[in-house]
Amino acid sequence: MTHAPILAPSLLAGDHAHLASTAAIVEQMGLSWLHVDIMDGHFVPNLTFGPETVAALRRHGSKLFFDTHLMLSEPQRYIDAFARAGSDQISIHIEPAYDHGAALARIRALGSKAGLVLNPDTPASAVEPFLGQVDLVLVMTVQPGFGGQPFRTDMLAKLTQLSNWRRERDLSFRLEVDGGIDLTNAPLCRAAGADTFVAGTSFFKADDKPAFATAFAGL
Ligand code: DX5
Ligand code: ZN
Numbered sequence: 717m718t719h720a721p722i723l724a725p726s727l728l729a730g731d732h733a734h735l736a737s738t739a740a741i742v743e744q745m746g747l748s749w750l751h752v753d754i755m756d757g758h759f760v761p762n763l764t765f766g767p768e769t770v771a772a773l774r775r776h777g778s779k780l781f782f783d784t785h786l787m788l789s790e791p792q793r794y795i796d797a798f799a800r801a802g803s804d805q806i807s808i809h810i811e812p813a814y815d816h817g818a819a820l821a822r823i824r825a826l827g828s829k830a831g832l833v834l835n836p837d838t839p840a841s842a843v844e845p846f847l848g849q850v851d852l853v854l855v856m857t858v859q860p861g862f863g864g865q866p867f868r869t870d871m872l873a874k875l876t877q878l879s880n881w882r883r884e885r886d887l888s889f890r891l892e893v894d895g896g897i898d899l900t901n902a903p904l905c906r907a908a909g910a911d912t913f914v915a916g917t918s919f920f921k922a923d924d925k926p927a928f929a930t931a932f933a934g935l
Contacts, residue, residue, distance in 0.1 A: 719890055719911035723932035724749035724783050726894075728764060729863045729916030735769065736776040743780055745929045750780040751894070751914045752803070753860075759789040759812060760861035767797040774802035781805065783914075785833065785894065787860050788812075792819045799826035807831025807854050807892075810842045820849045831892070835860065836868055840877040850889050852912065853878055857905075858895030863916040867896030872908045879909025899931055906935045 727750055730738030742750050750773075755764045770782060784803035788794060791808040792815070798806050806823045810816060810832055823830040831852035832843050836859055843853060855874055858865040871893070878891055892912035893905045902913050913932055922928040 719888075721906065721932055721935040722749050722890075722912045723747055723919070723929055724751040724892070724912060724914045725919040726751040726753060726863065726914050726916035728753040729920045735765075736773060736778070739773050739776075739778045739780055741925070743778065745925055747929055748781050749783050749912075750778070751783045751785060751916075754784060754786045754788065754794075754798070755861065756788045759809065760787045762861045767794065767801040770798060770801035770803055783807070783831075783892075783912075785831075785854065785914075790814065792822070795819060795822050796826065799823065799828045803828055805829035805831055805852065807833050807852060809833045809835065810846075811835055811838060816846060817849065820846060824849075834874070836871060840874050840881075843878075844881065847878075847881060847885065847887055847889065852890040852892055854892040854894055855910070856895055857893050857897065857901075860895070865896055867898070867901045869901070869904070872904055875905060875908035875910050882909070899928070902932065902935055 725742045755762045757763045781804045783805050785807050789812050806828050820830040829851035832850045833854040835856050857868050857871045890912045891910045893910045894914035897913050897915045898918035
């Protein structure tokens with residue numbers, strides 16, 4: 717199955733002193749998703765937001781779908797807090813050791829959509845056993861931790877593999893890419909099966925954001 721493309725601007729690339737304004741800009745563009753990067757300074761060498769940030773954005777009236785990317789060594793400890801805060805989707809990395817199946821089930825039990833994320837060095841086979849239990853697979857196209865890094869073309873083969881499994885098994889999870897995504901490489905990702913595009917730097921640097929959003933809608 718082919719999902720319509722979704723552009724998910726990343727809050728990380730916005731002004732951290734004006735997060736609600738950043739969310740409002742995204743909403744005013746007619747977009748429906750906001751990618752929210754949560755970093756713990758341990759799984760990745762950077763720190764960002766916590767559940768209270770997500771809750772505050774919701775309280776300030778954002779109706780956006782909060783696509784929450786947990787870059788945490790122990791994501792299972794924070795699932796309940798982010799679900800309660802208003803995360804519509806919670807994506808957890810496959811690399812740390814915890815009960816991934818139980819964590820995905822917990823996310824769904826709390827009423828959020830469940831995503832599984834792979835770092836660039838992690839093969840597609842690592843998430844294969846869980847493909848029937850997820851709403852989204854996120855293929856990192858940079859090493860996570862920072863915005864503004866160059867897209868890794870060598871991730872396209874991984875997308876193709878996941879897209880093939882999705883088709884062969886008649887599954888319907890979304891296939892998301894995150895890291896260095898712009899209008900040059902997004903069509904390559906789309907051709908390899910991606911349907912959900914995180915854009916931090918490229919979105920916030922675009923002078924004509926409506927045109928940028930329209931280009932993604934047409935992928
Ligand atoms: C990186 C984050 C990304 C980041 C992408 O660790 O997971 O979501 O915001 O930013 P750009 O689009 O600038 O690579
Ligand atoms: Zn992210």
